[in-house]
Amino acid sequence: MNNLEIHRSPSYPYYPSVMFNAETGVCDIVGESYMEEAYKFYLPLINWIKEFIREKGQKIELNIKLVYFNTSTTKCLLDIFEILRYYKEDQNGVFEITWFYDKDDPDMIDEVKDFEKEADLSINIKEF
Amino acid sequence: MNRETRKVYQSHLLFYEGPFFIDLLTIFGNYLKLYTNKYPVSQKKLFKIYVELVQNVANYAEETYHLQNEDREIGVGEFYLTDRETHYRLTTKNVVKAKDARVLSQRCEIINNSDFYQLKELKRELRKTSPGVKFGARIGLVHAKLISENNLEYTTIEQNRNVSIFKITAKVDKYE
16 A cells, blocks of 8 residues: 655645655655635545545554635545544544644634544644 | 825735725735735735635626637726735635625625624535536635634615625734
């Protein structure tokens, strides 16, 4: 299984950078995410996670450092969270989600807490 | 340009009218961040609201521009950012179907009459029930009110039996 790497380009700042490591299960999403068709961008990420669960079955460590994201992105993130929740419930899979937020962004903690409630899982919140 | 018009334009930090291309909107978004960086909390709130409001125009405006290369339509409208002593005002304006104008006004009224917790619940509900890959304009408006912490100001101006102009403004206080 290959790593999934998408590098952020200054020309397209509305796409985040992505580094999903197939050896360690560490998955980083960093930057801004306000593209027009979020599902097109996130579908390969979702598929990668599904494949990782199927083939490796190791711990997944998802680190999210998104400074901005649009409402379409939230739906894709909730899809990822749901897959992780099912991974734990159905296969005793292990995962850890950490959300890094900017201290100048008081709304972000609220947003993450909403994710926790909606996805019914817990997310570590850390300042960066 | 008369004195009144000049005065209005002088209070605008940003103004744009035309097709809402994401790449162009990104450039304006960068200027928005630059012009408001004296107030980092407000800057972040403004950018989040900006993204939601301009993407509503790009996705749902009745007047569209055909993108030749991608063979799709992109919404046309205008937006402006105004600097006031205690706050910023971010406005978008676009043509909508007359029936959509009524629906949008009703949605804004519901949003304005909801408190923080009701809005959170509404947002959750919309996320759950929205069909397909798009949420529609509703969730972006809920988000705008939640983030701005002020009521949305909105007006509809009837153009003819079929279309109206929908104008919406989010006010963001300057947080020290």
